Amino acid sequence: MSHKYENTAPDAKQIRENFLSILTHTTSDPREHYDLAVCTKQNRTPIGNVSIKLNWEEIREWEIGWVLLPEYWKMGYATEAVKTLIGYAFSSLNAHRVVAYANAENLQSEKVMIRAGMIRDGILRETRFCNQQWCDEFIYSALEKEATLN
Numbered sequence: 001m002s003h004k005y006e007n008t009a010p011d012a013k014q015i016r017e018n019f020l021s022i023l024t025h026t027t028s029d030p031r032e033h034y035d036l037a038v039c040t041k042q043n044r045t046p047i048g049n050v051s052i053k054l055n056w057e058e059i060r061e062w063e064i065g066w067v068l069l070p071e072y073w074k075m076g077y078a079t080e081a082v083k084t085l086i087g088y089a090f091s092s093l094n095a096h097r098v099v100a101y102a103n104a105e106n107l108q109s110e111k112v113m114i115r116a117g118m119i120r121d122g123i124l125r126e127t128r129f130c131n132q133q134w135c136d137e138f139i140y141s142a143l144e145k146e147a148t149l150n
Contacts, residue, residue, distance in 0.1 A: 060096035
């Protein structure tokens, strides 16, 4: 199975392996990876996840990512989760910079990054092979000094 902006959707074995990897990351000290469920406000049903991982220790850069079930797109869940995790990165993880990447055709993810207060750093040309072709990616970032202004 494939997704419009990714190569493939994970199968059950990959999901289990990813989960075990997440458990390993959550017990490391110092912790370098956080993977959290995104749930509905009404009944706390899990609808996706948001994660942040230490990307480049020397410059205190963390990378954020998210995925939601399609029926919950355009409802503000991703934006709220991303904003919250960016705030946590600056307040509790000593982050200087938080980055996010998205397929350049994924305009909804770009809107999430903008609404979360991130600024486009550029377009990375043909950095991901997806659906049998090379794809460009947006890179957006938020800086600690900008977060303290808001």
